[in-house]
Amino acid sequence: MNGRNRKTTKRGNTVITPKNKKEQLSNDEIRSRNKQKRIRKKKIRKAVLTLGAVSVAVCVCVVLMIAFVFNVGNIAIKGDSKYPISMIVEKSGVAEGDALFLINSDKVKSGIEKSLPYIKNVSVTKKFPDTIIIEVEPAKEIGAVASGGGYIIIDSECKVLSKGASVMNASTSNITGISVKGATEGELIELDSEKTRDALSAVLSAIEKSGIELITEINVKNTKNIKLTYDERITLLVGSVDDIDNKLGRAKHVVKAEDENNVHATGEVDLRDDKRVIFTADEETTAPPQTEQTSDNGAQTQ
Numbered sequence: 001m002n003g004r005n006r007k008t009t010k011r012g013n014t015v016i017t018p019k020n021k022k023e024q025l026s027n028d029e030i031r032s033r034n035k036q037k038r039i040r041k042k043k044i045r046k047a048v049l050t051l052g053a054v055s056v057a058v059c060v061c062v063v064l065m066i067a068f069v070f071n072v073g074n075i076a077i078k079g080d081s082k083y084p085i086s087m088i089v090e091k092s093g094v095a096e097g098d099a100l101f102l103i104n105s106d107k108v109k110s111g112i113e114k115s116l117p118y119i120k121n122v123s124v125t126k127k128f129p130d131t132i133i134i135e136v137e138p139a140k141e142i143g144a145v146a147s148g149g150g151y152i153i154i155d156s157e158c159k160v161l162s163k164g165a166s167v168m169n170a171s172t173s174n175i176t177g178i179s180v181k182g183a184t185e186g187e188l189i190e191l192d193s194e195k196t197r198d199a200l201s202a203v204l205s206a207i208e209k210s211g212i213e214l215i216t217e218i219n220v221k222n223t224k225n226i227k228l229t230y231d232e233r234i235t236l237l238v239g240s241v242d243d244i245d246n247k248l249g250r251a252k253h254v255v256k257a258e259d260e261n262n263v264h265a266t267g268e269v270d271l272r273d274d275k276r277v278i279f280t281a282d283e284e285t286t287a288p289p290q291t292e293q294t295s296d297n298g299a300q301t302q
Helices: 027-069 085-092 105-115 194-210 244-261
Strands: 009-011 014-016 074-078 119-127 131-138 143-147 150-154 160-165 173-176 180-182 215-219 226-230 234-239 267-270 276-281
Touching (some): 085 105, 234 244
Parallel strands (some): 074 131
Antiparallel strands (some): 119 131, 150 160
16 A cells, blocks of 8 residues: 555545546446547538538639629630631530630630631630630741742741642741641641751741841751751751750841842851851852951851
8 A cells, every 4th residue: 555546645534536546437438428529520420411412512603603694795806817706606516605614715715826826826815704706826838838839827836827838928938858748727737757857947036036038948857967058049058956046136237247248149058066057158149259257246257
């Protein structure tokens, strides 16, 4: 009886029990307490589930209300396009009276871009309570591939704009050195090599970005030795598509300078060296055999 937990002290007729001594419960009392705990847990769980169900029901009601209360009453088409507004609206799949909230913007965008190839980009904006705004950006003819007595016209991303053109615009580059496997309007042109198509797309995009005009031919037969022709008289030796934007930026500066010296000059511009640009004139040209220019980025041409 010397342990601290069992030690008691008598004061008169009162027995003092240490405070840390646990209350002794009978088996029936233990079972009763456990049952009460289970009942409380069940009530809490039921309340949580009920609250969750009510929340979901409220959200569904709100969504349905928004979906069927806000209907399309106005379809606004913005941007330039060769297609009439009525055709763009038709291909969008959107009609007056449709539930504005339920319109799938990605589906609208895809439907227009694939059905109307001369549209490059589409953005869709919902403006409550009843307006949907469709903004379009036109695709630009950049390249043409001879095929079956006509031309396949493509944009800077190699998307087929037209596959039955009888002539090509003067501002469009003639693409050579490729083998076409298939062409579907609104889809990427199919070539014998995806690597070649990627290289071609990089060149076309760089031409569009640079604003350089009169690129009359693009030869991508060898993707490591790409050649462009300016105004049917000056060959631009591009090499690979590495740093293609910078290469064509320098090329634009050089051909402009050569045109100012002699608008009939012929020859080659070597863009493969990132430190300098070399223009070598043909012997029959009246321009000097080699000229030295300073490009916009500080590089010199010889």
